[in-house]
Amino acid sequence: MRRRKENRWVFELIRTSDVILEVVDGRFPHLTRVSSIEKHISTLGCSLIIVLNKCDLVPRNICENNKQILNKEFPTVYISAQNRLGTKKLRQQISRLSPKRETVISLVGIPNTGKSSLLNILRGKHVAPTGQKPGVTRHKQIVRISNRILIYDSPGVVPFDIPDINLQAFLGAYEIGKLPDPIDTVNFFLDRIRLHYFKGFIEKYDIPSREESNQEILDHIAKRRGLILKGGKLNYIEAAKVIMREFVAGKVPYWEKVTN
Numbered sequence: 692m693r694r695r696k697e698n699r700w701v702f703e704l705i706r707t708s709d710v711i712l713e714v715v716d717g718r719f720p721h722l723t724r725v726s727s728i729e730k731h732i733s734t735l736g737c738s739l740i741i742v743l744n745k746c747d748l749v750p751r752n753i754c755e756n757n758k759q760i761l762n763k764e765f766p767t768v769y770i771s772a773q774n775r776l777g778t779k780k781l782r783q784q785i786s787r788l789s790p791k792r793e794t795v796i797s798l799v800g801i802p803n804t805g806k807s808s809l810l811n812i813l814r815g816k817h818v819a820p821t822g823q824k825p826g827v828t829r830h831k832q833i834v835r836i837s838n839r840i841l842i843y844d845s846p847g848v849v850p851f852d853i854p855d856i857n858l859q860a861f862l863g864a865y866e867i868g869k870l871p872d873p874i875d876t877v878n879f880f881l882d883r884i885r886l887h888y889f890k891g892f893i894e895k896y897d898i899p900s901r902e903e904s905n906q907e908i909l910d911h912i913a914k915r916r917g918l919i920l921k922g923g924k925l926n927y928i929e930a931a932k933v934i935m936r937e938f939v940a941g942k943v944p945y946w947e948k949v950t951n
């Protein structure tokens with residue numbers, strides 16, 4: 692119920708904007724796009740730019756590849772709000788799409804993609820709280836970043852097409868501490884990264900071989916991190932949470948290539 696209401700609220704916000712910055716996670720842009728917003732953008736009377744954020748975590752050639760492909764649908768730029776990279780190109784793109792004097796921009800996207808971080812660097816000052824947990828921004832706020840541009844920051848939207856909690860957690864949109872079954876989530880996570888890019892994980896956690904089973908990987912990490920329950924058994928649930936938290940925080944090299 693709550694989600695339905697939030698989505699309606701985002702559409703109202705979009706109607707009052709000239710340009711939408713759809714902030715997605717540059718590690719997996721295709722999974723963090725909000726298709727319901729993109730689908731209706733032409734009828735809502737504004738322009739949309741896809742902003743691939745967190746590109747400090749992704750090799751340059753992958754960012755370029757993903758940008759070229761997404762550009763066929765919407766103007767796309769890649770940035771790192773953390774490292775303050777790419778904002779010049781973003782500003783140029785905004786001016787191109789909205790050359791008029793006063794421009795209202797809205798930052799939208801799923802939780803945790805870096806909307807508030809982007810607002811802070813565009814403003815050049817910490818005006819919006821940011822954090823590793825999803826749902827840090829709870830209310831929209833409008834900030835003037837120049838005499839021509841006003842920006843709305845908004846809470847993250849979890850689209851209806853990401854119904855699975857494990858996928859939400861993988862994308863950083865579900866709080867790891869609230870997962871009902873962290874082992875199930877980590878199994879989902881390990882199965883997915885095996886298919887896309889596993890090397891970064893293997894190297895980060897010093898896993899002896901790619902052939903280790905998910906259970907052996909949990910064993911290895913629980914032992915290495917000293918995650919032991921009273922009585923001496925390994926704490927697999929905590930190991931699963933550690934893996935997921937570190938992944939969401941960008942501590943595990945990982946990305947997925949967007950295909951045509």
Ligand SMILES: Nc1nc2c(ncn2[C@@H]2O[C@H](COP(=O)(O)OP(=O)(O)OP(=O)(O)O)[C@@H](O)[C@H]2O)c(=O)[nH]1
Nearest residue numbers: 772773803804805806807808821822826827828847
């Ligand atoms: N590595 C990396 N991390 C980033 C970048 N931008 C933001 N982050 C981190 O991502 C996390 C989420 O950032 P926020 O700016 O709070 O994200 P948000 O989209 O506003 O999140 P909600 O308000 O929950 O929807 C924080 O831990 C940021 O430090 C980036 O460019 N690179």
Ligand SMILES: [Mg+2]
Nearest residue numbers: 806807827828
């Ligand atoms: Mg925020």
